Amino acid sequence: MVRNVILLSLLIIANLFGQSQGIELIHADKHIGKKVGGEQLRIFEGNVHFQQDTIHMWCDRAVMYEEKEKIDFEGHVIITDGKSTIRAKKIEYYWQPQQSYCYGQVRIKTEKDSLYSEYLEYNFKDGSALARENLYLFNRENLTHIWGQYGFYNPQEKFSQVSIQAHLMKIDSASNDTLNIFGQVLQYFDRKEERKAVAIDSVTILQGDLKAVCDTAIYWIEKDLAVLKHNPRAWYEDSRLKAVEMEVYFDSLRLKRITLIGEAEARTLADSTTGEEDVLKGKLIHFHIKNKKAERIIAIDNASSLYYITDENEERGANFATADTIKIFFQAGRLDSISIIGGARGTYYPEAFKKEIDVE
Incomplete structure (x- = not known):
């Protein structure tokens, strides 16, 4: 009898979320409702699974803040929309703008890229991202590795930037030759008319027996050409x-x-x-x-x-x-x-x- 009541309650909550908030509870082993500081909270524990449109969210424990339209996911958190998958220790998710704030051992994987950091902001609507602390990015398509401490991506401009002890390493799959570029700032433009990487401030380039330094370097991807400027x-x-x-x-x-x-x-x-x-x-x-x-x-x-x-x-x-x-x-x-x-x-x-x- 008690089990049936719990299942019925979860079903009512799930329908309520799906109709009024655009987010649906698929499963949770346990659900608790309480007020904290005058705000109504809903706490879900054990095999928690939410869904919003094509976005699925799993975790060990979730806390829903109805007034803020926010859910805090904790413990083995996974959020995916089929194109991008995020894993982290904790993720704050605002369901109206579909904006996530991720903390602790963050990993995001797409079809072409994998990104690791300690903190990540990612929007599932437009794909914009901001990451910081021990940032590492790997592009499987062109075998490019990037390290830094702060980075962001603007999908509308197809522009990304990594800064603070930035380092790009590109490996040729056929010859195994390696190109390393170091600088305080690394920028990447992924536009058809100009696919290029730009290194700024205290730039060092290493390739085999070559070492080069300058203030600004531009690497043109299609031409396989680096232009070194300013001393x-x-x-x-x-x-x-x-x-x-x-x-x-x-x-x-x-x-x-x-x-x-x-x-x-x-x-x-x-x-x-x-x-x-x-x-x-x-x-x-x-x-x-x-x-x-x-x-x-x-x-x-x-x-x-x-x-x-x-x-x-x-x-x-x-x-x-x-x-x-x-x-x-x-x-x-x-x-x-x-x-x-x-x-x-x-x-x-x-x-x-x-x-x-x-x-x-």
Whole structure:
């Protein structure tokens, strides 16, 4: 008899929720009603299951605040609409705007992405989200990992941002090459006309033997191209590069070419014992890489070079040249030959020459 009364009461409550509040109680082992501070509360315990339209909610315990149109879910909380599934220790859910506030070991999974954090705000109507504390995002489609401390997503603008110790790591499934981008802010634009990632403030890029730093970097997804702005500097094996702007070209995340634009300079260690460096300058420099080794360097427009060479008699000296274009060729990453084109001028300094050689 008592069991029948309980079942009947739950059925009445479920119908009431479904008709007047847009949210329906599917099941709860236990239901208690009480007033706290003049507000009517309904407490549900044990295998709790609610539904609102296509959204299903499960937990161990739920407290409904009728005046606030809110339910607090606690213990093994799961909320899903078939497209997105959230798990957390506790979720506050406002059923009219379909807005959730999630706390503790939060996980949200969609068809393409998984997100982990300690706190999440998520709206089931428009898909907007805000997350903070130990944020981690994984995109299964393009094998991209993102870490940070604060992030948000605007579905209308198809724009997301992660900030505070932000880190993006992208892995190529074929070559297993990895691209790492660090910055204080990472932005992602997922629009057809411009799919790109932007790193801002204290940016560092790592890929194989490449390390680059700058204030702003833009990675164009379709072009596999990173543009480094505002005081860019780069290091590749024994070479140091600098310019006003840099373009870093990849092929399936494998480094292919670095183009230095404006006040371009490439320095390569010639002798580790003396610290002497080969120097190439120009308005534009193309630094080509093949099989992860420097293949050739081309300086264009007001080009100048200083290269340390050893002839067939083992006599060593330095060659300084200026021209419209200077091409440097490498074999197995070592200097092989130099080609000077247009308006060439050059000077050879034997090893006995002791004065410092300046490159203008």
